[in-house]
Amino acid sequence: MISFLSINNLKLSGRKGKSIIYKKIKLVYLRKIFTSLIKMKSIVLPAYNGNVLRAMLGLKVMEVDIPKISDEEVLVKIAAAPCNPSDIAFMQGKYNVVKKLPALMGFEGSGVVVDAGNNTVAKSMMGKRVACFTQSQTSGTWTEFAKIHYKNCIPARDAIDDEQASTLYINPITAIGLIEYAKQKKAKAIVQNAAGGQLASFIRMLAKKEDITVVNIVRKPEQQQKIIDQDNSIVLCSATDNFEEELVETIKAEKVDLCFDAVGGEEAAQLFNALEPNSDLLIYGGLSNKDIAGLNTMDIIFKNKKILGFNALDWIGQKNESDFLELTNKIQSLFEEKFIQTSISGIYSFDEVVKGLKYYIQNMSEGKILIKPTL
Ligand SMILES: NC(=O)c1ccc[n+]([C@@H]2O[C@H](COP(=O)([O-])OP(=O)(O)OC[C@H]3O[C@@H](n4cnc5c(N)ncnc54)[C@H](OP(=O)(O)O)[C@@H]3O)[C@@H](O)[C@H]2O)c1
Structure with a gap:
């Protein structure tokens, strides 16, 4: 052949x-x-398991049917696909997407369009390299081929390699959406946690462009120094004894009135309570896997402090096609100019996926791990 x-x-x-x-x-x-071709190799999740290690060990490399595409879909031959916190939450059964089991893994990736439905835009993508995203019940990106709605494909510019293109969709869109929120609120300073992560690093860069000060919070002291060295930013470590006082003082001194929270649980409550009147806590991630308890009720009633959620897919769902095109062009330019880049800690074959995932959950701040079907 x-x-x-x-x-x-x-x-x-x-x-x-x-x-x-x-x-x-x-x-x-x-x-x-x-x-x-009829069959393809895929990483398959046979059962959800709240214990992340058991969930990972349950993953199987299997031959499955190549998904059939509809008129508005394309078939992407996957070049690379990252593991994101959403993939970890998904295999634990703790994400908002629950697929029928056995399920195909992976929400994001990059590759070449090798088949397209009858829709004119879908057909125009034939042969093109794209960044893609799917939450379909019958598709996934940790596979050789993924069926993707044409609206969830971003044609990738030549200067952006397959590895970076595989991370072009969800995090950059989220970071831009969050910064748009900060601009609408006319925030001059924000505080964000999980600051050693990839999305947080995009937020730092985009905020700098808008002249917005960022107060960063990490949970490991080694991350604190790393970000200070990289960006000369303000970084607090939640593991230090006087963290709470430092947080309150810094929020006051920097005039922070907006918080981006990726953690939830106790940390979200701590952040909310530390914020000044008229501030917003915008929650976009639940890395702690815990609900929020301990919020100061009086602050909500009398200090005009708000708690909101942010979901990138809802945010882009409100955009028309031309606004979405403008957004994806902006993202491509940011990657092309290397203004933002995803750190990649390792690239793994299908057979090495458990090894890669174990490394990722122990070293999340080092960067994404990618899965490559061709290895
Ligand atoms: N709402 C949306 O539309 C949307 C879109 C995209 C992403 N997200 C969310 O954004 C968050 C960050 O994603 P990412 O791709 O940037 O992740 P990432 O690159 O894998 O980084 C995750 C970061 O979170 C830290 N972390 C993990 N668990 C933590 C915990 N329990 N408490 C405090 N810090 C913790 C890690 O630090 P260590 O090194 O200390 O482990 C790491 O720095 C995730 O929750 C993801 O689901 C939301």
């Missing part, structure tokens, strides 16, 4: 017309080869 690589590397030499013909032949070959 002709390999994908040889097709992909077809030289488009000669005059322009000739190269267009070669391109068309290449697309026809792509579709022919990949639609003739």
Whole structure:
């Protein structure tokens, strides 16, 4: 069989017309080869398990059917897919997406469109490299092929490699959405926790552009020094004895009136209580896996302090196609200029996925682990 690589590397030499013909032949070959395949390798979750280690150990590499696409979907040959906290929560059965078991893993990735439905935009993506996202019951990105709605694909510019492209969708959109919220609130300073993570690093960079001060909170002392060295930012460590007093003082001194919380639980309550009147606590993650207790009720009633949630998918759901295009162009430019980049701590094959996941949950601040079907 002709390999994908040889097709992909077809030289488009000669005059322009000739190269267009070669391109068309290449697309026809792509579709022919990949639609003739029936099975693909995938990482499959057979059962949810609240114990993260047991959930990971339960994962299986299996041959499954390649999903059938509808008119508005494309089939992406996955090049790389990251593991995000949402994947960890999902396999524990603690995420807002619950799939019928056995389930395909992975929500985000990058790759080449090798088949497309009849929709005009979907068809226009044939042969293109895309960043993609899916929460479909019958798809996943820790697979050889993923079916994706065309609206959840961002064509990736050449300067952005497959690894960075695989992280182009959810975190950059979320960081931009959060900063938009800060701008609407006219916040001059924000406080954020889980500050050693990738999304938090994007928030720091985007905030700098808008002249918004960021007070960062990490839970490990080594993270504190790392961020100070990288960004010369204000960083507090929640593990220090006087953290609470330091937090209150810093919020007052920096005139913080907005908090981005990715942790929930006790830490969210601590942050809320430390905020000044007229401040907002915007919760976008639940890394502690705990509900929030211990909020100061009087502050909510008498100090005009608000608690809100932020979900990137709802935020982009409110955008029309041209606004979404503008947003994705902005993200591509930020990655192309290397203004923001995702740190990657390791790349793993399907067979090494448990090893990779174990490394990730113990070293989240080092960066994402990626899964590559071709390894
Ligand atoms: N709402 C939305 O639309 C949306 C979209 C995208 C992402 N998110 C959420 O954003 C959060 C960050 O995502 P990410 O991709 O940046 O993650 P990431 O790069 O994997 O980093 C996670 C960070 O959180 C820290 N952390 C983990 N558990 C913690 C805990 N219990 N308490 C305090 N810190 C903790 C880690 O620090 P250590 O090194 O100390 O473990 C690490 O620095 C996640 O909750 C994710 O689900 C939400």
